[in-house]
Amino acid sequence: MVKIIYEIVPHDGGWAYRLGGVYSEAFPTHDQALEAARIVMQEQQVGDEPVTISYQDESGRWREEYSDGGDRPEVEIIDSFADDDRPQA
Template sequence: MSHVTYRIVEHDGGWAYKVGDTFSETFASHDAARAAAVMASREQKVADQTAWIEFETTDGEWVTERADGHDRPDTDVEG
């Protein structure tokens, strides 16, 4: 099982949560960013249907793969 950490960081004149190199929208307060990160991390744990997904890699290549809707990551929020 994979693990995803949501980190609360200062961003663009406010606060955001960050997963890997990706930032959320900017929030006015640390508490608001943390609440949004907690909600997003909880939603990511909810099982869904198996589906085909498509995404772009950092090289700019598009990949299509089967995503098992029951293989959900373990998540936490830091900061």
């Protein structure tokens, strides 16, 4: 199973959630960034209809795979900034 980890971090004068080095938009407060990450986390858990997926792999070959629509990733939010430890963004 795939695991997705969002981190809550200071970013661009505010706060954001980060996944694999990619930042969300900046939010004015830590709590807003945390809430946005929670919303995204919940959306990751919504299943879909079974489909056949076509994609191009890293070597340029086209592949097809069947997805049953229920294989959702495990999602976690890491928030290392307790209320008293938060830097001023």
